[in-house]
Amino acid sequence: MDMKRFVGSLLVVLSALPALAWGPEGHRIIALVAYEYLTPKAVRQVDNVLGKNGMVYWSTWADEIRSDTVYPGSYDWHFQDLEAGMTDDEVASVLTDYPKQGGNLYRALDSLYLLLKNDKNNRDALRFYVHLSGDRYCPMHMGHISDKGGNTIKIKWFGTQTNLHRVWDEDLIRFRGYSVTEYAQLLLDMYGCERKAIEQASPEQLLINSYHITSAIYDYQKTWNGNVYNYVYHWKEPMERQLYTAGVRLAMILNDIYR
Numbered sequence: 001m002d003m004k005r006f007v008g009s010l011l012v013v014l015s016a017l018p019a020l021a022w023g024p025e026g027h028r029i030i031a032l033v034a035y036e037y038l039t040p041k042a043v044r045q046v047d048n049v050l051g052k053n054g055m056v057y058w059s060t061w062a063d064e065i066r067s068d069t070v071y072p073g074s075y076d077w078h079f080q081d082l083e084a085g086m087t088d089d090e091v092a093s094v095l096t097d098y099p100k101q102g103g104n105l106y107r108a109l110d111s112l113y114l115l116l117k118n119d120k121n122n123r124d125a126l127r128f129y130v131h132l133s134g135d136r137y138c139p140m141h142m143g144h145i146s147d148k149g150g151n152t153i154k155i156k157w158f159g160t161q162t163n164l165h166r167v168w169d170e171d172l173i174r175f176r177g178y179s180v181t182e183y184a185q186l187l188l189d190m191y192g193c194e195r196k197a198i199e200q201a202s203p204e205q206l207l208i209n210s211y212h213i214t215s216a217i218y219d220y221q222k223t224w225n226g227n228v229y230n231y232v233y234h235w236k237e238p239m240e241r242q243l244y245t246a247g248v249r250l251a252m253i254l255n256d257i258y259r
C-alpha cells in the first residue's frame, strides 16, 4: 500500500487542537539517543533511506508538515489524549482498541510499523515513525481530552504566558540550556544503566507508566506554588527519563526492522 492510500485510510477530520507534543529539541535528542543505539547494520540502512544522520535531521519533519495538504490526516497522529482516572487495564487497552476520540497516535504507529516491515525504504513512513515514536513518550501527548492535552491550562513561566502542554513540549527541556547533542550525551551517561530494563519492559507497561506520570503532573498542578525553579527541580528527572526511554525503544524497533 502506498503512503497516500495509507494516509487516506487514516484520514480523520482536522481538529483545531493545538497539541504538538515534544518540540524540535526533544525529537532531536530522542533521535540522537536512538542513533547511538542502532546496530552498524541498521545505521547503514537508515542512513541509506534518510541520508547521513538523517534520522536526527528529519525527526521534526512530521511536525513541520502537520498542516500540509500532502498528509492531511496526520494532524492527530501525534497524540492520544485520554480521560482522567483510567485503570491500568483501561490504559493498556488503548494500544489495541484505538480510541475514537482524542487523537490517533497508536493506530498511526502500528500502521507505519507494518508499512516499514514490508518496505524498509519507505522514506516518509520512516520519517513519521522516528517522530511519532518519540511523541508517545511525551506525558502531555496523553493528557486529558477535556483540557486538550493541557493546552488550555495556563502557566506563567518566568513572566511569559505558556500552558501545561507547552511546558512539557519545550519549556522544561529549554530551561536546562543544553544543546541537543549535549543533552543526548547526558541522557546516555546518566540513564544508560536503565537501558536493559527499558528494553525488557512491555509496551503496555511503558504506556501505563507514562499515564501515571501524566496523572502526577495534573495532581502537582493543583498544589504547585507557581515557582518555576520548583517545577523544574521536581520534573526534570521524569522528563529526562521519558526522553531516554523514547530513544531506547526507537532504536530497539529500528534494529528489528533493519536487521
Ligand SMILES: [Zn+2]
Pocket (backbone or CB within 6 Å): 020, 021, 022, 062, 063, 078, 131, 132, 135
Ligand atoms: Zn509531534
